[in-house]
Amino acid sequence: MTDIHKAFGSTQALAGVDLEVHAGEVLALVGENGAGKSTLMKILSGALRADRGKMVLEGEEYNPQTPHQSREHGVAMIYQELSLAPHLTVVENIFLGRDQTRFGWLQKEAENKVAREALKRVGAEDIPLQKKIASLNPAQRQLVEIARALAGDAKVIVMDEPTSSLTQLDTENLFRVISDLKNEGTSVIYISHFLEEVQEVADRVVVLRDGQTVGGGMIEELDIPQIIRLMVGREVEELYPRIPHDPGDILLEIDGVSGKKKPSDVSLRIRKGEILGIAGLVGAGRTEFLRVLFGLDPIREGQIRVTHLDLSLEKKSNPGSRWSAGLGMLSEDRKEEGLAVELSISENMTLTRLAPYKRFGFFLPWLRRERSEEVANQLNIVCRSVEAPVSSLSGGNQQKVAFARLVHHDADLILLDEPTRGIDVGSKSQIYRLIGESAAAGKAVLMVSSYLPELFGVCDRIAVMRRGRLSEAKDADQWTEDEVLHYAVAEVA
Numbered sequence: 001m002t003d004i005h006k007a008f009g010s011t012q013a014l015a016g017v018d019l020e021v022h023a024g025e026v027l028a029l030v031g032e033n034g035a036g037k038s039t040l041m042k043i044l045s046g047a048l049r050a051d052r053g054k055m056v057l058e059g060e061e062y063n064p065q066t067p068h069q070s071r072e073h074g075v076a077m078i079y080q081e082l083s084l085a086p087h088l089t090v091v092e093n094i095f096l097g098r099d100q101t102r103f104g105w106l107q108k109e110a111e112n113k114v115a116r117e118a119l120k121r122v123g124a125e126d127i128p129l130q131k132k133i134a135s136l137n138p139a140q141r142q143l144v145e146i147a148r149a150l151a152g153d154a155k156v157i158v159m160d161e162p163t164s165s166l167t168q169l170d171t172e173n174l175f176r177v178i179s180d181l182k183n184e185g186t187s188v189i190y191i192s193h194f195l196e197e198v199q200e201v202a203d204r205v206v207v208l209r210d211g212q213t214v215g216g217g218m219i220e221e222l223d224i225p226q227i228i229r230l231m232v233g234r235e236v237e238e239l240y241p242r243i244p245h246d247p248g249d250i251l252l253e254i255d256g257v258s259g260k261k262k263p264s265d266v267s268l269r270i271r272k273g274e275i276l277g278i279a280g281l282v283g284a285g286r287t288e289f290l291r292v293l294f295g296l297d298p299i300r301e302g303q304i305r306v307t308h309l310d311l312s313l314e315k316k317s318n319p320g321s322r323w324s325a326g327l328g329m330l331s332e333d334r335k336e337e338g339l340a341v342e343l344s345i346s347e348n349m350t351l352t353r354l355a356p357y358k359r360f361g362f363f364l365p366w367l368r369r370e371r372s373e374e375v376a377n378q379l380n381i382v383c384r385s386v387e388a389p390v391s392s393l394s395g396g397n398q399q400k401v402a403f404a405r406l407v408h409h410d411a412d413l414i415l416l417d418e419p420t421r422g423i424d425v426g427s428k429s430q431i432y433r434l435i436g437e438s439a440a441a442g443k444a445v446l447m448v449s450s451y452l453p454e455l456f457g458v459c460d461r462i463a464v465m466r467r468g469r470l471s472e473a474k475d476a477d478q479w480t481e482d483e484v485l486h487y488a489v490a491e492v493a
Contacts, residue, residue: 004053006039013039014050015211021156024185026178028192028202028219031231032424034394035208037191041158044189045077046070058155074155078145078162086134091115093133094148118147121180123173138333139166139282139450146174150181157181158189163197164421167281167450168485175201193424195224196453207231232426239429240457243436247274247460250307251444252413254293257302257314262288262468265302270413275435275445276473277459279452279484285468286448287332290415293446294329295322306412323352328411330402332418332448334395338402341391345383346372348390349404375404380430396427403434414438416447420454432458452481464488 006014014036021027031037042048044055046064055062057073064070067077084093094115112129119125124143133141142162149157159178163171178188178201192198198205199219206216207230215230216222228239252270257263262285270276280286291297293304295318304313306325313325322329331337339348349372350357357368372386379400383393390401399419406414419435420428435445435458449455455462456476463473464487471487 001040001044002054002056004040004043004055005051006036006043006048007051013211014043017053017208017211017213019206019213021187021189023155023187024182025204026182026188026190026202028190028198028205029208030192030195030198030205030227031208032396032426035231035424036211037208038160039211040208041077041160041189041191044070044156045075045158047077071152071154074153075158076149076152076154076156077158077160078149079160084133084141084145084148087132089130089132090119090127090136090144091129093144094118094151096148114151115147118151119143121150121177122146123170137282137287139170142166143170146177150177154186156187156189158191160191161193162190163192163194164418167488168452169281169489171197193428194451195227195425198227199224209233228425231424239425239432240454241429241433241436243433243440245273245275245436245439248272248442253303253305253307255303255305257289257292257304258300259285259288259292259297259468260300263292263465263470264468266468266470268463268470268473270444270446272412272442272444273439274461275439275447275459277455277462277476278446278448278465278470279450279455279462280465280488282450284465284488286465287417288468289465289470290329290417290446290448293322294327294415295319296329323409323411326410326412327415328352328406328409328413329415330406330417330419332421334398334402334421339390339398341398342389344387345376345381345390345393345401346386348401349375349386349408352405353409371408375408379404379407379434394427396423396430399423399427399431400434403431407434407438411443413444413446416445418449419447420449420451428454452484455484456481 001019004014004017017040029037039048043050046067046069062073064073085096091111095111115129119127122143127140146162162174181188190202202219204218205222205227207214207227209231249272250269251272254266254268257266266289278286288297292299298317299314302314309325311325313321346368350368357364369386376383376386381397381400383397390398420431439445447459459476461473462476462479464471464484466488
């Protein structure tokens with residue numbers, strides 16, 4: 001790719017980017033949200049047309065008009081925001097747009113065989129081929145998306161944040177697949193905000209900033225602080241800022257709580273001013289646990305009690321009762337559950353608490369706008385106006401809007417499910433700071449994450465969930481990453 005330019009109105013997304021990838025090479029493409037990574041890859045995959053520039057694939061001029069044409073040329077794209085059809089089955093999605101036929105008849109057995117092999121390669125052979133995508137969790141959908149690219153015999157595979165929904169075990173399986181692809185001569189362009197992963201999987205790094213290539217090199221010649229400096233154009237003093245906070249009285253008591261399938265007999269005490277992390281594999285029941293606590297899923301048995309209100313929640317299993325009791329939740333699925341992306345930033349921040357903006361039966365929008373601007377400034381949300389739609393923001397700023405709702409609501413217990421999924425290193429540091437500041441203000445934070453360095457960098461205590469059951473919560477310094485992973489996989493190894 002040579003001298004690639006792309007503008008959207010007055011915004012110059014790409015300003016003369018050069019990029020080359022060799023056969024059998026894993027190239028990491030890194031940069032903050034808005035740096036131009038996704039735009040550049042959409043041009044490569046035929047989803048966008050460059051305003052200027054040239055592309056050459058295997059010595060031949062390459063100019064796809066559609067994503068389908070790019071796939072025919074052997075270029076496959078795995079998007080961060082998955083592009084699966086939720087109403088179709090797993091196998092139908094894997095072969096969507098390129099069904100195997102003979103004399104006009106679908107070759108279903110042949111498709112099933114290829115799909116099974118592709119899923120096996122990513123360690124997801126337990127996902128039923130005839131299951132609808134809508135019934136899968138985000139991590140399973142991510143694995144199906146990766147399998148879809150592998151089933152297409154691609155020469156170049158672009159992976160945009162492929163591990164953002166995966167646990168460490170699934171990530172290790174993916175790295176094994178990438179190594180196999182590399183040995184087969186397939187090129188992989190790997191986009192990730194997890195720089196430790198970049199160090200492990202990539203041969204070479206290219207850094208974009210503000211639509212331009214600003215540096216890079218062979219992976220063994222660069223360390224993480226150097227990459228961060230190139231990405232942000234400044235020093236990031238501390239990725240995991242430690243905001244002083246002291247755990248206080250118990251805020252929430254959870255005794256023997258079980259859901260419809262998961263979790264199973266979970267007991268836990270969460271204190272004010274504490275950050276408690278939950279590790280575990282995809283499917284272990286971590287998300288289900290948060291959903292039960294927040295009233296999104298029913299409680300089969302057990303008790304949930306807000307101590308300072310002397311309030312039992314298990315009989316009122318709905319989110320409205322949880323907001324009223326001082327609980328707030330940030331979903332792992334930002335696009336589908338966490339935000340109403342076509343509504344404004346202000347509306348998303350305030351929807352759960354509109355009472356402050358009502359006077360004598362009238363709603364006063366300017367009061368809401370003023371308060372929204374205060375919260376946006378507090379959380380460093382970069383936007384042209386709080387009345388702009390959330391869809392106009394970068395992923396990191398969208399995540400901060402979702403967090404802003406919890407701040408605006410003044411929730412006493414903040415439930416966070418993968419709070420930094422798909423956001424850049426600068427935004428991550430800001431989210432970590434917000435979490436620390438919430439704890440310092442006396443809030444309790446219960447945080448699910450598949451990224452172990454994040455849990456160890458942020459949390460006071462960590463518990464591990466395995467098959468719906470939760471381990472004892474211990475101080476973070478009483479665990480090692482190996483011990484957490486061993487506990488998570490012990491019964492399934």
